Amino acid sequence: MIEAAIVEWGGLLIRWAHIITGIAWIGASFYFMHLDAAIRATPDMPAGQGGEAWEVHGGGFYQVRKFLVAPEFLPDHLIWHKWQAYTTWITGFFLLVWIYYLSADLYLIDPAVMAMSPWVAAGLGMAGLAAGWLIYDQLCKSGLGANDTHLSIACFVLVVVAAYGFQSVFSGRGALIHTGAFMATIMSANVFFVIIPNQKVVVADLIAGRAPDPALGEQAKQRSAHNNYLTLPVLFLMLSGHYPLTFSTPYAFVIVALVLIAGALIRVYFNHRNAGKGELWWTWAVAAVCLAAAAAISLSSTPLGRQALAIAPKIDGGVPVQTAAAPDEIADIVAGRCSMCHARLTSYPRVGMAPNGILLDTPEAVARHAESIYLHSVLTTAMPPNNVSGMTLAERRQIAAWFEGRNGERAE
Ligand code: HEC
Known part of the structure; x- marks a missing residue:
């Protein structure tokens, strides 16, 4: 502390x-x-x-x-x-x-x-x-x-x-x-x-x-x-x-x-x-x-970000073409790759508390931060920083699919 x-x-x-x-x-x-x-x-x-x-x-x-x-x-x-x-x-x-x-x-x-x-x-x-x-x-x-x-x-x-x-x-x-x-x-x-x-x-x-x-x-x-x-x-x-x-x-x-x-x-x-x-x-x-x-x-973004986006389901008339990952699966990915830093109890050296107060430790918190999770881990690969927690491309794609699916649901 x-x-x-x-x-x-x-x-x-x-x-x-x-x-x-x-x-x-x-x-x-x-x-x-x-x-x-x-x-x-x-x-x-x-x-x-x-x-x-x-x-x-x-x-x-x-x-x-x-x-x-x-x-x-x-x-x-x-x-x-x-x-x-x-x-x-x-x-x-x-x-x-x-x-x-x-x-x-x-x-x-x-x-x-x-x-x-x-x-x-x-x-x-x-x-x-x-x-x-x-x-x-x-x-x-x-x-x-x-x-x-x-x-x-x-x-x-x-x-x-x-x-x-x-x-x-x-x-x-x-x-x-x-x-x-x-x-x-x-x-x-x-x-x-x-x-x-x-x-x-x-x-x-x-x-x-x-x-x-x-x-x-x-x-x-x-x-x-x-x-x-x-x-x-x-x-x-x-x-x-x-x-x-x-x-x-x-x-x-x-x-x-x-x-x-x-x-x-x-x-x-x-x-x-x-x-x-x-x-x-x-x-x-x-x-x-x-x-x-x-x-x-x-907006040309990182090559990795582009690859993640390429697989994201295209929204067609408000209906996702591909079934997006369930919110619980996304919360699991985020827990695995982000919550050593973005949680109440952090476990990463020199990150003693959640950076900028951003907590990503519950499905509700993940839903609340959907926009910035998408910006930081799909559109760009700013998070995890320098990919210290080894987030995979497949996981980024799942987040992309989830995010676009969510937006599709909202648009309906
Ligand atoms: C190793 C620690 C660490 C991990 C893992 C990590 N972050 Fe971060 N995160 C940071 C730090 C440090 C900052 C603050 C950066 C700054 O001040 O510019 C930050 C900032 C952020 C912000 C806020 C940016 C802002 O401008 O306010 C978001 C959103 C975020 N991270 C999302 C994520 C997501 C999503 C993941 C998992 C995919 C993740 N982070 C994984 C350390 C981490």
């Missing part, structure tokens, strides 16, 4: 901290992107030296001035924005360890994709994240870095290749979370290794009375723009683990590509609008097409 409470509460508290720090970081990042776009020239600043914006919020007015490169004098009180990014990464990494590395058999390792020990899986995951940053950083510093469009295309390809790579070694869910963490690591490392160090050099130059190098600011701005375009796709991938349709298809890497395009375009819309350059409505249309395509691809 104590162990169950530690696993549950530990997960909850780390997730809580991660969401709070993430909101603080993304909130600040969106705010500064908006501010940057909204800065207008002001008569008392020479052209190219900066500008200002007026804002109203919380009962007062704010006059914010931006100095390009640096002001002439360094103020005594200078606010840095960096811990939001660092703490988001740190809490996110703890969460990855807590869920995906400590329960690797449930979440990360799918023997049907590649069998490996939890240590190897965790090592591969972390190596992938580190490699992502090193390659991305080299791309930015290479000749490509001078051309924003070329660099963006290279980064897009890098992320999609990474998604494909993770998908070739991990469970679907593990692959998408690692693709999200891959991008999020690039974002945090941009802050830690480029944006903040560059700003520190500028500050040191100011203190020493030297003119700072404008290239430092430009480099930081480029990385900061990348972070902005990556934000929405990262959030999508962080949520995807809860939606089995997103991670159960062999084309999950294509979904990643489509979500990258959609998420970046939505940011383009806002950046353009905030700069007072008008509304690029087409970005929403293209984003909507990408997301609709992603949803359509997700």
Whole structure:
């Protein structure tokens, strides 16, 4: 019981901290992107030296001035924005360890994709994240870095290749979370290794009375723009683990590509609008097409799910063509394959209580959860996780037949 409470509460508290720090970081990042776009020239600043914006919020007015490169004098009180990014990464990494590395058999390792020990899986995951940053950083510093469009295309390809790579070694869910963490690591490392160090050099130059190098600011701005375009796709991938349709298809890497395009375009819309350059409505249309395509691809489902469905009785005028398994038989299958986790007394390591409170230990409970049982164990093979309890294809077919038969009865 104590162990169950530690696993549950530990997960909850780390997730809580991660969401709070993430909101603080993304909130600040969106705010500064908006501010940057909204800065207008002001008569008392020479052209190219900066500008200002007026804002109203919380009962007062704010006059914010931006100095390009640096002001002439360094103020005594200078606010840095960096811990939001660092703490988001740190809490996110703890969460990855807590869920995906400590329960690797449930979440990360799918023997049907590649069998490996939890240590190897965790090592591969972390190596992938580190490699992502090193390659991305080299791309930015290479000749490509001078051309924003070329660099963006290279980064897009890098992320999609990474998604494909993770998908070739991990469970679907593990692959998408690692693709999200891959991008999020690039974002945090941009802050830690480029944006903040560059700003520190500028500050040191100011203190020493030297003119700072404008290239430092430009480099930081480029990385900061990348972070902005990556934000929405990262959030999508962080949520995807809860939606089995997103991670159960062999084309999950294509979904990643489509979500990258959609998420970046939505940011383009806002950046353009905030700069007072008008509304690029087409970005929403293209984003909507990408997301609709992603949803359509997700329905292609797992090969196993498709096989299970192929045998399901076709409903013909409301009457099942084939007699579906009786509810009691289904309850037996579920008891055999699901109730080591989804019961009041669980018997699976590190699953101290029924996940998400979902109990599947009585025929009534099974009937109540028919829809989600069908989604998780027929339409996709998200459950049992990585098939730890060895559910057979025949059993999935029986569930499919039962579910469609039930719906047929309801339709009558
Ligand atoms: C080894 C343990 C284990 C077994 C066996 C298992 N599950 Fe789960 N199940 C989990 C875990 C862990 C989660 C929580 C996943 C999450 O939080 O995303 C879960 C979540 C679910 C959910 C809820 C998903 C949601 O988003 O709320 C359903 C429905 C479900 N399982 C159905 C089943 C069915 C049906 C079976 C048997 C075919 C089964 N599970 C077998 C561990 C298990």
